[in-house]
Amino acid sequence: MILITGATGHIGSAVIDRLLQLTAPGQVAGLVRDEAKAADLKARGVQLRVGNYRDPASLDRAMQGVSKVLLVSGGADEDGLQQHYNVVDAAKKAGVTCLAYTSRALQNPATLANQLMERHFQTEDYIRASGVPYVLFRNILYMDTLPQFVGPQVLERGIQLPAGMGEVAFALRQEMGEAIANVLADSRCDNRIFTFTGSTTYSFADVAAALSELSGRKVEYTPIEEAAFAARLQAQGLPPAVIQRISGFLTDIRNGQEATVSTDLADALGRPPASLPEGLSTIFKL
Template sequence: MILITGATGHLGTAVLETLLQKTDPSQLAALVRDEQKAAGLKAQGVSIRVGSYHDSASLDQAMRGIEKVLLISGGGEDDALQQHYNVIDAAQRAGVRCLAYTSRALKDPATLANQLMERHFQTEAYIQASGLPYILFRNILYMDVLPLFTGPQVLETGINLPAGQGRVAYALRSEMGEAIANVLLESSCDNRVYRFTGSEAYSFADVAAALAGAAGQPVRYTPIEAATFAAGMQARGVPELATRRTIGFLTDIKNGQEAEVSPELETVLGRPPMSLAEGVKLLYKF
């Protein structure tokens, strides 16, 4: 039986959509904080386990009868790393036979500007030290975040970000969820590390060109300084923490942290992942 944590979130939903197409729902369980949000999963025959990463007792209950767990990384809370440790500890207590984790495909964890990402590699180390058989999914930045970076008025304003000429091998979250589900169903738990990225790395100038092609009008990318970007965010009332984290993401992009391309997503999907041009049409609803 496979337990998916964070089952009603975006990635958890994508994973479960594929699992439900390819295996009996009686073999699936979903860890959720709000049972009402999982009503659709329950109706399809998925076992609903109510709990949270904070609550070790609920995690122990959720792990009963489970052979394989997908730990979907938590949010940006201060105790996010401890939350991950709680899930790993519960899996260990339950004698789970395989623990999978959604980590990040970054070039050099030792030189990250966005310190929030460090917890992924600390979680990896904790899993490896636990002695549990594991699978690590190192996922690239979701293509889905592009509208958040460019803003809703991008056709009028262009793209103005402190990302230099940095490139990202974006992939759609839905395709990464599909690939993760394929691995969970087909792979033995052999301490394998997968790097899931798109087939090509793109700069924000490439994003602007893709938007221009889809919209039929010019769109320009202008690299700006981080201080200028921060001032603009402040003027719009964006909280300082959110601004700092966004700049961290963009600085890592500028420094090439997200640029490495791996063929593994294409291999596991059995087809090329969606290109930037196709993804822009989907995400910006052209």
């Protein structure tokens, strides 16, 4: 039995989609907060376990009869790290024989501007210290997040971000989910680390060029100063903590944190991952 946490989220559902193709019926379980919102998963044969990261008792119940667990990293909650610890503790208590985690592919955790990312590596350390055999998936920034960075009117206004000419080996969330499932369906769990990235790095200038080619409209990328970017977000009514987080992502891109390239994703998929133009065509429906 493989338990996928965050089963109704983007990456969790992508993993489940693929696992249902690879495993025997009844061998996939999903941790959900609200069973009513997961009726489609239940209809497809996924066993639903109701619980959440903040409730250790619910996690203990969810882990019963489970051999593998995929801990999908939580959001930006203040107690997010403790939530991760709760899942690890429950897995250990239940005698789970393989604990997988969706971490992040970043060049140097010691010099991150976006300090929220540090909890990924703290979670990795906690998993190692637990003694439970593990698999770590270090994922690059999802290509699917690009609309959040470039804005809904990117074709009209272009891209103005404080990311310099920093590059990212973007990859599609769906392909990462597929690759994670392929690994989880394997019987091995020998403390492996997979770095899932695209095959090529791209700057936001490359994103603009690809959007221009796909749309037939001229899209330009203009690097701007962080202060000007923050002022723009503040004028849009975003709270300071959110502005700081977004700016941190872009600073890390500018500093090369997201420029790791690995063949692990291609190897796990059995094919090259989608290129930037291929991904953007799907994401922006161009």
